Amino acid sequence: MAKPLTIGKIARAAGVNVETVRYYQRIGIIAEPPKPVEGYRVYPADTVERICFIKRAQQLGFSLQEIAELLELGDGHCHDVQLRAAEKRDLIDQQINDLKNLRNTLDKLIRACQSDNDTAHCPIVETLTGDNQDA
Amino acid sequence: MAKPLTIGKIARAAGVNVETVRYYQRIGIIAEPPKPVEGYRVYPADTVERICFIKRAQQLGFSLQEIAELLELGDGHCHDVQLRAAEKRDLIDQQINDLKNLRNTLDKLIRACQSDNDTAHCPIVETLTGDNQDA
DNA sequence: TTAAACTCTGTAGTTAAGTACAGAGTTTAT
DNA sequence: ATAAACTCTGTACTTAACTACAGAGTTTAA
Numbered sequence: 327m328a329k330p331l332t333i334g335k336i337a338r339a340a341g342v343n344v345e346t347v348r349y350y351q352r353i354g355i356i357a358e359p360p361k362p363v364e365g366y367r368v369y370p371a372d373t374v375e376r377i378c379f380i381k382r383a384q385q386l387g388f389s390l391q392e393i394a395e396l397l398e399l400g401d402g403h404c405h406d407v408q409l410r411a412a413e414k415r416d417l418i419d420q421q422i423n424d425l426k427n428l429r430n431t432l433d434k435l436i437r438a439c440q441s442d443n444d445t446a447h448c449p450i451v452e453t454l455t456g457d458n459q460d461a
Numbered sequence: 462m463a464k465p466l467t468i469g470k471i472a473r474a475a476g477v478n479v480e481t482v483r484y485y486q487r488i489g490i491i492a493e494p495p496k497p498v499e500g501y502r503v504y505p506a507d508t509v510e511r512i513c514f515i516k517r518a519q520q521l522g523f524s525l526q527e528i529a530e531l532l533e534l535g536d537g538h539c540h541d542v543q544l545r546a547a548e549k550r551d552l553i554d555q556q557i558n559d560l561k562n563l564r565n566t567l568d569k570l571i572r573a574c575q576s577d578n579d580t581a582h583c584p585i586v587e588t589l590t591g592d593n594q595d596a
Numbered sequence: 597t598t599a600a601a602c603t604c605t606g607t608a609g610t611t612a613a614g615t616a617c618a619g620a621g622t623t624t625a626t
Numbered sequence: 627a628t629a630a631a632c633t634c635t636g637t638a639c640t641t642a643a644c645t646a647c648a649g650a651g652t653t654t655a656a
Contacts (some may be wrong), residue, residue, distance in 0.1 A: 332602075341644065367602095367604090376586055382559060384522070385556070386559055386560060387520050400570075407608090410587070411570050415564055415568060418564045419564065420562045421560055422561060432534070433550060435535075436546050442480030468633070468634095469631090481615080481630095484613070484614060488612095496633095496634080499622080501632080501633050501634080519613095524613090534655065538621090
């Protein structure tokens with residue numbers, strides 16, 4: 327036996343708690359391998375990547391529910407996948423836009439700070455408020 | 462008296478629950494105007510924008526704690542603001558990158574769906590995986 | 597070969613971010 | 627002038643996403 331990937335190894339490799347892995351199994355966002363008659367469950371290696379993806383996507387503001395939907399797109403049947411993928415893509419475009427605005431504001435703030443201390447009034451708030459649609 | 466902005470109007474204008482506004486006040490992310498001896502609290506108009514900013518930033522994956530930090534940058538004193546703003550900016554750059562990758566993957570998925578149903582194996586997961594370094 | 601480290605099942609606790617509501621006072625519309 | 631709609635204070639409930647732990651079984655390293 328080389329080195330069976332048990333839950334602890336999976337968790338450590340993905341940088342999460344063992345309990346988190348179990349939680350993801352419970353809500354069905356990652357598969358739970360069958361329990362062998364004796365011994366521990368063994369996980370496929372790509373489970374680690376799947377968990378990493380989940381954590382990354384969370385940092386981008388997606389809920390586990392939304393992440394589940396994204397993941398399903400990968401192995402769905404072409405029919406509705408296309409439509410739903412297009413929707414997601416447009417949403418993400420909007421998100422990228424928002425982030426760019428925020429980024430530029432921060433940049434301006436940094437520059438202003440360097441040249442002068444003219445702390446007029448916060449430009450950060452103005453960035454993301456109002457209908458920001460220049461998609 | 463023209464039309465004093467009371468909490469209900471603020472909430473409706475920002476598209477959130479009155480209780481949410483109170484919650485934000487409780488945690489100090491928006492200011493609570495002083496209670497006048499008689500009558501209701503009156504809010505400055507820019508409270509609405511501040512709440513909109515908060516909601517927007519949340520969709521981008523920021524916690525209220527992080528949003529509070531972003532907002533503080535606006536009226537902070539130049540010294541550390543510059544450093545912290547630069548940190549945030551770099552983080553956001555990373556986020557933009559991740560989103561672009563995800564976006565492109567979705568795009569490919571859509572295209573592949575249009576031409577052929579060669580559902581090899583989910584390319585979505587591969588998009589955001591890789592060095593998850595949480596410093 | 598046995599103690600340490602791990603896994604399993606199940607249940608319970610925690611934190612962030614709200615949401616609901618009771619009971620009292622205040623405004624406003626009719 | 628009074629009912630409807632709103633606000634205030636305070637407390638309690640909810641949901642998502644974990645996190646902890648007990649008590650039993652299983653593996654592995656010294």
